[in-house]
Amino acid sequence: MTTPADRPARPEDIDEICGSLPETELGTSWGDRPTWKVPRGDKGKGFVLYRAPGKTAIDPESGEMYDDLVVVTTATEVEKNALVADDSTPFFTIDHFKGYAAVLVQQSRLDEISRSELAEVITEAWAAKAPKKLVREHFGE
Numbered sequence: 001m002t003t004p005a006d007r008p009a010r011p012e013d014i015d016e017i018c019g020s021l022p023e024t025e026l027g028t029s030w031g032d033r034p035t036w037k038v039p040r041g042d043k044g045k046g047f048v049l050y051r052a053p054g055k056t057a058i059d060p061e062s063g064e065m066y067d068d069l070v071v072v073t074t075a076t077e078v079e080k081n082a083l084v085a086d087d088s089t090p091f092f093t094i095d096h097f098k099g100y101a102a103v104l105v106q107q108s109r110l111d112e113i114s115r116s117e118l119a120e121v122i123t124e125a126w127a128a129k130a131p132k133k134l135v136r137e138h139f140g141e
Helices: 011-020 077-085 107-112 115-129 132-139
Strands: 025-029 033-038 045-050 069-073 102-106
Touching: 011 025, 011 033, 011 045, 011 107, 011 115, 025 045, 033 115, 045 115, 069 115, 077 102, 102 107, 115 132
Parallel strands: none
Antiparallel strands: 025 033, 033 045, 045 069, 069 102
């Protein structure tokens, strides 16, 4: 029997997971891009961003700009590199993000991981940007 957490991840899971984390809100950054931020309000820092198609992110097979990319923050470059190096996940990076602790994923490839795996990556992104006190309260430390 498959539990909801074990089923393949779907694009709508992104907003469900982000919205379930403490003190989050969907705002904008990079001009007009929908961005999940923590904490709510003026001090919010983005941890998941819906990226606009751009010349820096081209599908190597089709030559077309990706039109369904999501940027997910990682705590460090080490975590970023681990996700990108793991061939069992759809996470990748581009030259534009060299030196920036974040990975990219196409919404159309989310079903390559489970909802629980997606929740783990997003929760770690949230924890990397959330105030330390909020992170301790959330994780019960």
